[in-house]
Amino acid sequence: MNVVVVGAGLAGPLLAQGLSRAGIDVALYEREAANQSSQGYRLHIAPEGDLGLRACLPSTLYDRLLATSGKRGSGWRLLDPHLQVVREMLVTPVDEEETGRHLTVDRLTLRQILLTGIDVHQGASFQRYELLDDGRVRVFFANGVVVDVDLLVAADGTHSRVRTQLLPHAEVVETGQSEIFGKTPLTDTVRELAPAAALDGFCTVVGTDGRFMPLAAQEFLSGGEDYLMWVLGAPTRLFPVDLSTLDKAGLWKVAAELVADWHPSLAALVGLAAPETVHTTTVRTAKTVPHWETVPVTLMGDAIHTMVPQGTSAAVALRDAALLCRRITERTGSLLDAVRAYETEMLEYGFAEVERSLRSIS
Numbered sequence: 560m561n562v563v564v565v566g567a568g569l570a571g572p573l574l575a576q577g578l579s580r581a582g583i584d585v586a587l588y589e590r591e592a593a594n595q596s597s598q599g600y601r602l603h604i605a606p607e608g609d610l611g612l613r614a615c616l617p618s619t620l621y622d623r624l625l626a627t628s629g630k631r632g633s634g635w636r637l638l639d640p641h642l643q644v645v646r647e648m649l650v651t652p653v654d655e656e657e658t659g660r661h662l663t664v665d666r667l668t669l670r671q672i673l674l675t676g677i678d679v680h681q682g683a684s685f686q687r688y689e690l691l692d693d694g695r696v697r698v699f700f701a702n703g704v705v706v707d708v709d710l711l712v713a714a715d716g717t718h719s720r721v722r723t724q725l726l727p728h729a730e731v732v733e734t735g736q737s738e739i740f741g742k743t744p745l746t747d748t749v750r751e752l753a754p755a756a757a758l759d760g761f762c763t764v765v766g767t768d769g770r771f772m773p774l775a776a777q778e779f780l781s782g783g784e785d786y787l788m789w790v791l792g793a794p795t796r797l798f799p800v801d802l803s804t805l806d807k808a809g810l811w812k813v814a815a816e817l818v819a820d821w822h823p824s825l826a827a828l829v830g831l832a833a834p835e836t837v838h839t840t841t842v843r844t845a846k847t848v849p850h851w852e853t854v855p856v857t858l859m860g861d862a863i864h865t866m867v868p869q870g871t872s873a874a875v876a877l878r879d880a881a882l883l884c885r886r887i888t889e890r891t892g893s894l895l896d897a898v899r900a901y902e903t904e905m906l907e908y909g910f911a912e913v914e915r916s917l918r919s920i921s
């Protein structure tokens with residue numbers, strides 16, 4: 560049996576790890592060159608993501624992941640624009656062996672670990688597939704590569720081209736929010752400027768007009784270049800220009816200006832960022848899709864249930880990978896039955912999480 564996975568973000572490499580550990584022939588295809596990041600820096604992984612990582616990764620890689628993760632801090636706090644704590648949720652100690660851990664990782668470090676030992680076909684952009692009469696699937700890439708496999712798995716993110724072909728009726732819609740994000744080296748000056756809550760877990764500064772600013776330090780347990788990650792989010796109409804027309808320096812300037820009337824430390828923290836780390840994105844959400852007739856093509860992560868970022872979507876993507884891996888490797892019936900069982904379960908918890916994430920902005 561052989562599997563092609565499209566997309567080497569988070570879910571794709573984890574599935575590749577799990578399947579290859581089980582001796583299944585799996586190939587991973589990614590359109591970008593190595594180490595591209597336009598999806599943020601510090602990544603919070605909720606406990607179900609930790610369970611997925613634990614299930615699929617060899618213990619050496621999982622241990623490396625823990626060793627290179629960041630200090631967790633005591634919890635999450637909501638601050639007003641004067642940096643007063645309005646609400647807090649402290650993480651209570653639980654038996655993490657069973658429930659999974661909250662992890663704070665650097666995205667590039669995590670991806671390097673996830674890709675260790677996996678042969679990635681880099682620069683290979685998925686184009687289309689054809690279902691074959693023998694029950695297999697033919698996959699076409701833009702670089703001319705064509706492969707026939709038993710299963711095609713899409714982990715190609717929010718704009719999934721595989722989803723567009725498999726489920727042309729599935730909708731991903733804009734929420735009307737935009738974000739600018741970047742990272743600021745965690746120097747002594749930055750430690751002094753940063754709200755205490757950003758150095759002890761995660762915090763979000765929230766205004767009354769829809770502006771919000773998540774902030775959190777990434778302090779590596781095993782040493783590294785610590786930084787403060789920040790995001791500036793707001794209804795798109797509050798940004799003075801079309802962000803897609805700006806270069807990194809322009810985005811950086813707009814981000815600092817957007818919080819100019821808040822506590823002065825916030826604009827100062829943005830001002831100390833390295834401009835080349837600044838990116839923008841719009842916030843999108845998937846609409847619920849009813850289960851389709853299962854074929855040897857399936858979807859994981861943002862490719863099927865992209866959602867408003869609120870600290871759980873990466874974990875849901877990793878959970879998908881672990882669940883699909885388990886359904887395939889422990890199956891007693893056909894491969895299609897295993898894929899159908901995965902899809903039934905994934906659609907239920909995936910879209911429940913989409914609904915929950917929408918409530919965070921309503």
Ligand SMILES: Cc1cc2nc3c(=O)[nH]c(=O)nc-3n(C[C@H](O)[C@H](O)[C@H](O)COP(=O)(O)OP(=O)(O)OC[C@H]3O[C@@H](n4cnc5c(N)ncnc54)[C@H](O)[C@@H]3O)c2cc1C
Nearest residue numbers: 566568569570590599603685715716860861870871872873
């Ligand atoms: C600024 C920001 C911060 C975030 N922070 C958090 C957080 O702290 N916690 C959290 O849970 N979530 C967070 N998220 C969301 C999280 O990043 C995603 O949910 C997660 O990355 C989804 O993983 P994935 O594997 O499904 O897709 P992705 O990580 O998006 O990976 C998709 C991959 O597919 C590749 N690809 C796309 N099209 C093709 C193609 N045609 N052919 C080949 N390859 C293709 C892409 O290049 C990419 O590598 C954040 C998102 C943003 C934008």
